[in-house]
Amino acid sequence: MQIYILLTNNCNLSCSHCIRDDKSDKTLSSTELDILFNNVNFENNHIVLTGGEPSLHPDFINILEKAIKKAKKITICTNGINNYYFEKIKNSNIHIQFSIDGNREYHNKIRGLDSFDKIVDNIKLAAQYNISHSVSTVVNKLNINSIDKMLEELSKSVKSGYIRFNTQMNFGSSSNKDILSIESWNNFVSSVQNIEFPITIRANKLFDFEAVESLSCEELDNLSKNAVKNCGNCTGKVYIYPDLNVYSCTCLDSFPIGNLMKDTLDNILVSEDSKKFINYLPKLEQTCIDCKYLKLCNGGCIGTAFKKYKEFGHGDPRCPKINK
Template identity: 25%
Template sequence: MIPISLMVRGFGSVSFRIKGKEKSKFSSRERPVIAWNITGMCNVRCKHCYISAPMNKELDKETALRLIEEMGEIRIPLVILTGGEPFLRKDLLEIVEKLREKDVKVAISTNGTLINEEIAGKLANKVEYVGVSLDSSNEDWHDEFRGVKGAFREALKGIRNLISAGIPTGLRMTLTRLNVDSVPSYIDLALSLGVSRVVFYHLSATGRAKELADWYMTKDQYFRFMDYIIEIAKTVDMEIETTMAPFDGIYVAYKIAKDKQEFRKLLNFVRSDGIVSIYPDGEVHPNQFMDFISLGNVRKEKLSEILGRGFHVELNGPKCSKCPFKSWCNGGDRARAFYFSGIDGDDPQCFLDVETIGNLLYDRGEE
């Protein structure tokens, strides 16, 4: 995550609630944030679904409870329950309760369509945050992208139910060349709903998204988007973040830093906390989108053993390998690189002039 609002003016809402305001590291390779896809079942059919849901797989209850015990022992700081659609798992609320008993913070990532007043009430004071996927301020566009008519209206109902229950709630928008220019109206919708946060996901290339090769933002669209959210983050009391594009943080630092010292300080926001993903079948991946790399399977091994292996890619692409910021950015989204040029290649969505921006480092090429 690149915390645009935090970088621009030190503003945080959800991030402060989850991580606190201290600068100590929230997570690490040994105790990462975990995105746990607790089910492969889903009630929508998104064009870009990274696990190609529905997939008829999920950990049985006994294995899930054992995994939660292990998470508590490792002192995992945060688990993001996702899917598929997590609210289709019948024991979701029990999983939330068991995680809380182990002092693990819980967030939920959902399409929002199944959250009625009763469910929202049961979640109150039990989760740190719920992120709801909404990919446009235009109802028809969202429904087409999500593959189900009426998904937009049901998601809005879910959002309002969550906010009424006092649960910190945010929106998650996947950016494509077909919807990125509507971001200003999307921000207006977010403000009217009263959400705490908006996270913009750069389109990755895993699952069904492999079929969307011509949906990526153009260079001009990218810079218009970035310049807009930098400016809007200066004025709105709503947290704005981006993800799946750590180079966004380099650009933000370049645009707002007053001098080299401030620029280097802002680069600290680019380095990400540790995160791994557990898929419905128990496979552990370096993140939600790197389905082509398995670190192990929680059905067969202890989570602590799997996390101890770690993961690293040596960047060999013509741009990433020579980039002065590669130790901060780590080459952007390795899933996009993998499907377009190879695991060690360049991320095709990085449009930065790193040679020019690199002049703000004290020593050119410093890592």
């Protein structure tokens, strides 16, 4: 399971597409960190340190040193401006995910003057330290036309790791008018998958019915066994916020499923509040109920559906079968 830990809400940037809604300066205290390390089983899980900007946490080095000893795999999601901790994590089980938002001109417009080159320099430094790393790019209507130029610029210096593209979600600071349609996103994925690039490009289509329409019922059943349903809520991922509230997804931050001040994560994940998301069904969406692909997605993103319909039980409104 991926356990996302928001070490702090603090950030040294203010990106227009940020999925986080809480702009307070709440940061995990030393006491809360002790509770976190005592009440979360790090050993068999993938720990994702995020924020805010996680490297702004005043005790970040100590957190990393503790996590390295306990966790099987650790990812740091960072805007890539800071590098003071690289020396401490070289040759470790830590992966750094750097955020880049488009070509140099667009990225600097969003994140600040010269930040693109600072991040590229830090990616090269991570490679020198033998630190596993990747680039993450959120794609929307504003930057989609800058991606080719971004790849051209990165190809001159980034020779290791991989790059992952994700479509923008309608949460936090994000504006709905900037979000790509499913058709536009899937066309983008097809185009980048054909680009020759020094490192691997990763991007997944959404609601790609063409890829599965020729499969038999038995083949769909087999595919569904490993399918990630409802974005992995409480089964493949969980989020811990700086107040130690636990959420099934960052898109559902009005619905805590527990708090580590009161219980362990293992107990929270088998609680009745968790089961509401684990056993979720889009029972109010007749299109989903009648769909032969329901076993693959189980209605898609619960948070996106709730945001639109203001109640649970609907399917993801981005699905072309629902959004006709």
